[in-house]
Amino acid sequence: MTVLIAGAGPTGLTLAIDLARRGIAVRLIDKATEYFDGSRGDGLQPRTLEVFEDLGVLDEVLAQGRSLPLMKIYLDGTYVDARRMAEPEEPTPDVPYPNAWMLGQSRTEKILRDKLADYGVRVELDTAIIGFTQDDDSVTAKLSTGETLEVDYLVGADGGRSFVRKQLGIAFVGTTDESIRMLLGDVAMDGLDHEYGYWFAAKDNPMAGIAATPLAGGDQFQFGAPLGEDDVDPSIETLQGLVDRYAGPGVAKLRDLTWSTVWRPNVRLAERFRVGRVFIAGDAAHVHPPTGGQGLNTGVQDAYNLGWKLADGREEVLATYETERRTNAERVLGISEDLMQKHVDGDESALERGENTRQLDVSYRDRSDTRPIAPGDRAPDAPLVDASGNKIRLFDLFRGPHETLLRFSPTTPSTHPHTVNLARHGGSAYTSPEAFDHYHAQDGDEIVIRPDGYLG
Numbered sequence: 001m002t003v004l005i006a007g008a009g010p011t012g013l014t015l016a017i018d019l020a021r022r023g024i025a026v027r028l029i030d031k032a033t034e035y036f037d038g039s040r041g042d043g044l045q046p047r048t049l050e051v052f053e054d055l056g057v058l059d060e061v062l063a064q065g066r067s068l069p070l071m072k073i074y075l076d077g078t079y080v081d082a083r084r085m086a087e088p089e090e091p092t093p094d095v096p097y098p099n100a101w102m103l104g105q106s107r108t109e110k111i112l113r114d115k116l117a118d119y120g121v122r123v124e125l126d127t128a129i130i131g132f133t134q135d136d137d138s139v140t141a142k143l144s145t146g147e148t149l150e151v152d153y154l155v156g157a158d159g160g161r162s163f164v165r166k167q168l169g170i171a172f173v174g175t176t177d178e179s180i181r182m183l184l185g186d187v188a189m190d191g192l193d194h195e196y197g198y199w200f201a202a203k204d205n206p207m208a209g210i211a212a213t214p215l216a217g218g219d220q221f222q223f224g225a226p227l228g229e230d231d232v233d234p235s236i237e238t239l240q241g242l243v244d245r246y247a248g249p250g251v252a253k254l255r256d257l258t259w260s261t262v263w264r265p266n267v268r269l270a271e272r273f274r275v276g277r278v279f280i281a282g283d284a285a286h287v288h289p290p291t292g293g294q295g296l297n298t299g300v301q302d303a304y305n306l307g308w309k310l311a312d313g314r315e316e317v318l319a320t321y322e323t324e325r326r327t328n329a330e331r332v333l334g335i336s337e338d339l340m341q342k343h344v345d346g347d348e349s350a351l352e353r354g355e356n357t358r359q360l361d362v363s364y365r366d367r368s369d370t371r372p373i374a375p376g377d378r379a380p381d382a383p384l385v386d387a388s389g390n391k392i393r394l395f396d397l398f399r400g401p402h403e404t405l406l407r408f409s410p411t412t413p414s415t416h417p418h419t420v421n422l423a424r425h426g427g428s429a430y431t432s433p434e435a436f437d438h439y440h441a442q443d444g445d446e447i448v449i450r451p452d453g454y455l456g
């Protein structure tokens with residue numbers, strides 16, 4: 001089987017790794033002539049960390065990133081308080097990574113590209129998809145290099161302006177809010193302590209201020225400032241002017257601006273995520289406001305949901321991609337738009353609570369099913385002890401592209417190639433009373449865990 005992925009952002013890269021590790025022939029093309037170098041989506045949510053662990057990139061992500069910084073709040077130049085967007089939580093047996101992790105998007109992408117290279121796949125830069133046709137058996141794609149190729153599936157992970165989505169004639173329904181504009185950038189800010197984040201605002205309008213969050217691996221901050229109606233050029237002089245205005249002259253001297261952009265909140269959802277053998281994923285299918293830090297994370301989850309389904313290839317499995325991921329995107333857009341509105345309205349507590357943004361509660365269950373755990377829910381982790389007394393985790397046994405059959409106090413042999421027999425208290429299998437609790441399992445229960453870590 002061969003898959004062509006258009007777009008080598010976080011979504012395309014995640015999908016390419018997931019396919020390549022299954023031995024599927026994949027080509028990953030990007031129209032850009034060089035890799036994007038900006039921090040953009042710099043908050044990795046807990047569920048993304050779990051996916052990254054399965055894909056074998058988590059150690060590097062943890063080594064290069066940092067935890068959410070304490071934000072020092074200054075009003076009219078006077079320090080008033082220090083807070084975090086979300087208070088750190090302790091890991092629990094079922095949630096090994098409860099907290100968001102900060103890493104600039106360009107660094108995350110580099111880590112993913114390096115992992116992909118381990119499978120012998122490289123991003124083909126300066127290569128755009130410029131046309132395609134499909135029939136029942138294949139997709140024929142035309143590339144800007146002059147090449148025409150035939151593949152089994154095409155995935156458009158080509159961002160908010162997706163060529164693939166437009167070519168399929170899929171409507172991208174939503175709004176661009178012209179009343180809000182933000183100046184964003186990556187810049188060093190001499191005079192500020194890089195251990196902290198900063199919020200500078202006026203006392204009479206504390207929610208309209210500039211934010212500076214430290215970027216791991218260097219001395220830059222991700223800078224964000226509200227802009228008025230006037231067009232500005234996103235230069236270092238413009239940023240310096242805003243800092244002087246909000247923080248006070250001489251508080252921070254800016255240098256080393258490596259990326260900046262003027263940005264408008266754009267909230268849109270594609271009407272379909274698939275036409276025949278062509279799929280769309282990530283920003284190509286849904287774009288988010290930055291509040292809640294969901295855009296990149298939702299794209300990674302799309303890719304992780306789609307990878308094993310493409311590998312499976314059965315229509316009834318492929319069909320679930322759109323139903324599961326479009327419903328989820330609709331929900332996530334509701335959250336982030338809601339948070340954006342609360343931000344605009346001045347409800348800062350909504351942003352601090354970090355509610356629902358961790359993506360650990362993403363579920364594809366039938367909403368009429370009221371059981372505490374049901375097919376479609378995220379499969380929780382649990383500590384295990386093996387027959388030799390060694391401690392491992394359930395996630396260690398899920399790791400890899402396969403599905404897993406979990407059996408609770410089984411009495412018969414299993415023919416499933418990835419079976420995990422669980423006992424409550426000792427025996428020849430894995431012992432884990434916690435797993436019985438987390439899965440609300442009775443003796444004799446059997447549960448299939450999908451390759452993407454949801455209950456089958």
Ligand SMILES: Cc1cc2nc3c(=O)[nH]c(=O)nc-3n(C[C@H](O)[C@H](O)[C@H](O)COP(=O)(O)OP(=O)(O)OC[C@H]3O[C@@H](n4cnc5c(N)ncnc54)[C@H](O)[C@@H]3O)c2cc1C
Pocket residue numbers: 006007008009010011012029030031032040041042043105127128129130157158159160162163164184261263281282283284290292293294295296297298299
């Ligand atoms: C200013 C800004 C701030 C953000 N902040 C956050 C945040 O805090 N948290 C968060 O989670 N998300 C954030 N995001 C969103 C996040 O950056 C995106 O959700 C994420 O990049 C989506 O990944 P993707 O792989 O789907 O698409 P992209 O990263 O957009 O990648 C698409 C790729 O497709 C390529 N391409 C386009 N057309 C073609 C073609 N015809 N052929 C081949 N290749 C093509 C492009 O060159 C690009 O490399 C932010 C975005 C922006 C712009």
